[in-house]
Structures are given as C-alpha cells and as structure tokens.
Amino acid sequence: MSDCSGPEDAKVVIIGSGFAGLAAAATLVKAGFKNVLVLEAKERIGGRVNTTKPFTENIIEVGANWIHGQKGNPLYKIAKEQNLLSEGACASRNMCLPRSVSSRDYFFKEDGKPVPKKIVDQVSSLFSKLTDKAFDDELAPKHRDLTLGAYLDDAFGESPLAATEDGQQVFEWCKRTECTDEACSSLYEVSASQISNYTALEGGFFNTLGPGGYRAILDVLLKDVPSETIKCNAPVKSIRWDLVKEGNCEDERCPVQIVCENGQSFEADHVIVTVSLGVLKEKGATMFEPALPANKLSAIKNLGFGIVDKIFLFFEKRFWPEDCEGIQMVWKEGPEDKDVYDSLSEGDAWKTTWFKKITGFDTVARHPTALCGWITGREALYMEKLQDSEIGDTCLRLLRSFTGWSVPAVSKMLISRWGSDSQVRGSYTFVPDGVDGVAAHKALASPLPPKDKSRGKRHLQVLFAGEATHVNFYTTTHGAYLTGVREAERLISFYAD
Ligand SMILES: Cc1cc2nc3c(=O)[nH]c(=O)nc-3n(C[C@H](O)[C@H](O)[C@H](O)COP(=O)(O)OP(=O)(O)OC[C@H]3O[C@@H](n4cnc5c(N)ncnc54)[C@H](O)[C@@H]3O)c2cc1C
Secondary structure (H helix, E strand, C coil): CCCCCCCCCCEEEEECCCHHHHHHHHHHHHCCCCEEEEECCCCCCCCCCCEECCCCCCCEECCCCEECCCCCCHHHHHHHHCCCECCHHHHCCCCCCHHHCCCCEEEEECCCCECCHHHHHHHHHHHHHHHHHHHCCCCCHHHHCCEHHHHHHHHHHCCHHHHCHHHHHHHHHHHHHHHHHHCCCCHHHEECCHHHHCCCCCCCCCEEECCCHHHHHHHHHHCCCCHHHEECCCCEEEEECCCCCCCCCCCCCCCEEEEECCCCEEEECEEEECCCHHHHHHHHHHHEECCCCHHHHHHHHHCEEECEEEEEEECCCCCCCCCCCEEEEECCCCCCCHHHHHHCCCCCHHHHHHHHHCCEEEEECCEEEEEEEEEEHHHHHHHHCCCHHHHHHHHHHHHHHHHCCCCCCCCEEEECCCCCCCCCCCCEEECECCCCHHHHHHHHHCCECCHHHCCCCCCCCEEECCHHHCCCCCCCHHHHHHHHHHHHHHHHHHHHC
C-alpha cells in the first residue's frame, strides 16, 4: 500500500485515547496524515489520566497527578510553556514518599503514640539512600540478584537503626510506601537490579499542575486533533492483521481490520495499539488474529502491572492541625515486614487485614478539608470489591485509633478502582523479580509483522505504544506520551522513505 499512497491517504487507527494515543494522533495529524481515527472504549478521553470535579469546582485527579521530572520531560515543557503548572503552596507535593518526608508529616503508631521524629528522619533518609543505590545501578554484587525487598532488608540490617523496634516499623512503612511508586503488591516481588533501567528526570519528582490539572495538558494535544478524529464509546474487540498477502497498487484491500464490540469495523493500513498492559494481559491472547508472536506474549505475561488506588475522604471541616501535610500509619506488624509477608503469602488471611496496606492519608491540593489514602497491590484489588461505606468506616476507624483526634464522619468519598476497570486493569508497569525488563519492554514495543518476516515495507501493520512499551520511562505519563510520538514518527519516516 505504501508504494501507492502517502500520508494523506494512509488510514491509521489508534486504539486508546490516553497520553500515548493522543500524542500519536496529534503527531500524525501535524505531519499531514488525513485519515486518522482514534477508537476509545470509554465515554471519555484520557485513560489513566482522569481529572474530575466531583464535588466542588476544584479538580481531583483520580489517576495521574504529578509530572515526574522537568529536564527533558515533554509534558513539563508543554505545561511550562502553556502556563499550566501550579504555583505557590499548591506546587508542593501532596504525597508522602520516604524520600519526601517533611516535618509536617505526622507519623503515628497503632497505639496512638507519635513516632519520634528523629527516627522517622533517620530511617527515611537511609531508605532513600538505599533505593537510590538501586536506581543508580550501584548495587553490590551480592544484592544484584535479590528482590528489592530482600536487598533493602539486608542493607538496612547493617544499620544500628535496625536494632530498634521503632526503626524496624518505620522501615516497614518505607517499604510499604515504596510499593506505590513501583505499583507492586510487595517489594519482595520486584527486581532490585532492574529498577535502574527506570530513568528519573532531573528537576523534582512531584511537579503539580494548576487548577486545570492533567486534563489541561490533554487539551493542548487535542488542539491538533480534529474532534471528529476521536470516537468514544468504541471498545475494540479484535484486530485482524496481515490480510493482504502481496502488496501492490491493484490490491485495494487494507492489511488491517479493526472490529468493535458492536460489530462496527474499520479498515486500516496501520493500527497503533495503546491499550494498557493490564488489558493486554487479559485480552492479548485472543484480541489479535493472527495471534501475537510468542516473544510479545511472554513479555505481556512477564512484565508486572500493579494496582495503586486512591481513597479520597472529604470532611465538613479539617480536624488535623494546620501544619499537618499527612497522617502516616506505622504498624507493629505491617504487611511489608518480611516475616509477615511470608506468613501471609499463602491462604486468605491477608484479606482480613487488607487495610494495613494503606500507607497513610495525605492532604489534597485545593481541597483543604480532604485527605487521600493510598493502597496498592492485592489489598487494593480486594478493597475495590468492598462498598464505599465499608471502606470509609475502616478509614475512620484507622484515623481515630492512630491519631486519637476527634475525627468527624466523612461527608463524601471518592475511591478509585483501577484494578476492576475493564479498560485498564491496573495502574502501571513494574519489572518483577527474574524478568529482563529491557528485553520485555522492547518486545512489547516492536511492530508487526516482525521485520525479518515482512515483505518489503509492509511490516508496519500493527504498532504498539503506551507506558509499558518505554524502556526507561515506563509507568509515567511522559513515557506514554513519548511512545505515542515514537510510533507516529515510525509511520512518518515510513512514508518519507
Ligand atoms: C492512580 C494512578 C496514579 C498515577 N500517577 C501518576 C503520576 O503522578 N505521574 C505520572 O507520570 N504517571 C502516573 N500514573 C501513570 C500514568 O497515568 C500512565 O502511565 C499513563 O497515563 C498511561 O497512558 P497510556 O496512554 O499508556 O495508557 P492509558 O491511559 O491506559 O490509555 C489507554 C486507553 O485505551 C483505552 N482502551 C482499553 N481497551 C480498549 C479497547 N478494547 N478499545 C478501545 N480503547 C481501549 C482505555 O480506555 C484508555 O483510554 C498514574 C496512574 C494511576 C492509575
């Protein structure tokens, strides 16, 4: 087909309207592609970016919230140029990770006593140093083949802090909290050495957007995409490819056919698949005809796609001190304690203590009377099945027993359920222990048919974009965006040759 047509005639279907899909669409349209169609299963665009205004005129980010890093980050650049970044008090972080613990984070033990600040500072700063070593690829040989959890335990064990009960318990909180960053159920399931493939961009981890949130950046991309290009409520059921045996100008048939759940079908020269790794795990083996090659299927199987959920609690009035940025919960026997982890690895006992996986409740930008709880992994998925009221009651019980403060009833709640969302099936990618992340991300990204098996230029029938296909920026919005641009540019140079 490419011998007879140029970008004006090429039919490109993009599946998914998250950052990857919209970046691909905008790049292609700007390059002169006239037949671009985005098929989106949901009734809204954005995918894992979901900026909502459920209760007031102020936004809540149910999905992505921050721009991670500034230097070399295309989304930071757009946000900066378009004046979309937050300034002043709202520009600060609103989530407490070990490397960003501030004196305004209140740490409590389950007996209601505060954890001595000195211990929190010492343990969290040691924890940051140890994780930095893994991110910077500076692990000692003895730690390279371990899980992240096992490496951290071993390295922390050499510190005198490990000899104290408070030290051990704050260390467990650090590991539990790091699970949100890795989107995993437990650090004992993540590879220690592979996380060095993730590249952290300079300029701060928590860059907060202004009142328009992430949606404002999507709107910038949408300016380049004519509205009729995007079709929402159009879940794709199957992708048939390799439909033309020999490419020549007489043969009018397109090599790809995309069939939606409602039976509507679209022919295309190229399809860019941007559905999440979670969706590929569930449907990758049946969605494609012919089936995906074995190396792609095993990449889909081997990479991890974890769950991170947010629990937004709204109160009539603030009950925490004005300087408090977050209430963090330190358990005597938390789920990321190795002995506890081992004892709960089989059976269902962990379900009765699912709430122990909540790390704490952070304050929420622009919502002075709201808190956001964080939970990950199998416990998050378990929570997703519960009624909001049960989750709310549990959170109130925790807040009351840990702080001893007078905590009023919750007035409203908003709970994300990313694991149960059939169009996403999780939150973001991680590299499990024993998996070669680089090889898996690359296998996931490679277009079909494989070049060595294609006839001439006809190999770009099915292309893959999305956060999970980026070797260094997986998990992030900017990673997703860059993969969309990457696949669009692949097509642009295909037609430029
Ligand atoms: C709770 C949470 C917090 C996060 N926080 C951050 C953060 O602070 N910073 C950051 O950088 N990243 C964050 N992320 C990750 C970030 O949101 C993602 O990496 C990014 O948005 C992924 O974009 P994508 O285009 O690859 O995939 P998606 O956004 O998942 O887009 C894929 C699209 O495909 C659609 N789709 C699925 N199946 C079909 C089908 N059969 N037919 C048609 N359409 C289909 C989906 O509905 C979706 O719209 C967070 C994610 C979550 C869930």
